[in-house]
Amino acid sequence: MSIELRPLAPADLPAVVELNNAAYPAVPIFDLRQMADLVSHTTQAVVAVRDGTVLGFLIAIGPDSAYDSENYVYFTERAETAGTRCLYVDRIVLAEEARGAGLGRRLYETVFALAEEKGLGEVTCEVNIEPPNPESLAFHARMGFERVGEQSTKGGAFVVALLAAPVGTTP
Numbered sequence: 001m002s003i004e005l006r007p008l009a010p011a012d013l014p015a016v017v018e019l020n021n022a023a024y025p026a027v028p029i030f031d032l033r034q035m036a037d038l039v040s041h042t043t044q045a046v047v048a049v050r051d052g053t054v055l056g057f058l059i060a061i062g063p064d065s066a067y068d069s070e071n072y073v074y075f076t077e078r079a080e081t082a083g084t085r086c087l088y089v090d091r092i093v094l095a096e097e098a099r100g101a102g103l104g105r106r107l108y109e110t111v112f113a114l115a116e117e118k119g120l121g122e123v124t125c126e127v128n129i130e131p132p133n134p135e136s137l138a139f140h141a142r143m144g145f146e147r148v149g150e151q152s153t154k155g156g157a158f159v160v161a162l163l164a165a166p167v168g169t170t171p
Helices: 010-022 032-040 070-082 103-117 134-142
Strands: 004-007 044-050 053-061 086-094 122-130 146-153 158-166
Touching (some): 010 032, 010 086, 044 103, 053 103, 070 122, 070 146, 070 158, 134 158
Parallel strands (some): 086 122
Antiparallel strands (some): 044 053, 053 086, 122 158, 146 158
């Protein structure tokens, strides 16, 4: 059976939390309450499902949200000076068995399409460089993302590359 992309539903949250936490340290560990709070800020939350099993998800937050993530704040401030608004990908997580089959690209295609529909100029995200996440950096480079900054987060526990890709130019 093929993999279906659909909006994240409240019933998906336990599976999303499980996938999220299995991906640590690439993404922070969250409990159900924290994930529900994050999802409450989203402009787009998509799950990839095969045979009723969530294999991946992507959470994106648009401009003008009250979301207070250090990385979202960076991109919000950058947008004010650069004059381009963005759709921020807070996280994308795939189950181990779903990697390498184009699913990450499919999830990002939904984000770029929404950004274009909303007239936004960029899609932004961050990827850990400490601890290193070279696979994610390579994936994002293939998707057209370029490094626009770097910052220490979570009280110095992580260093992230801040990435942006213009809307309308996704490979």
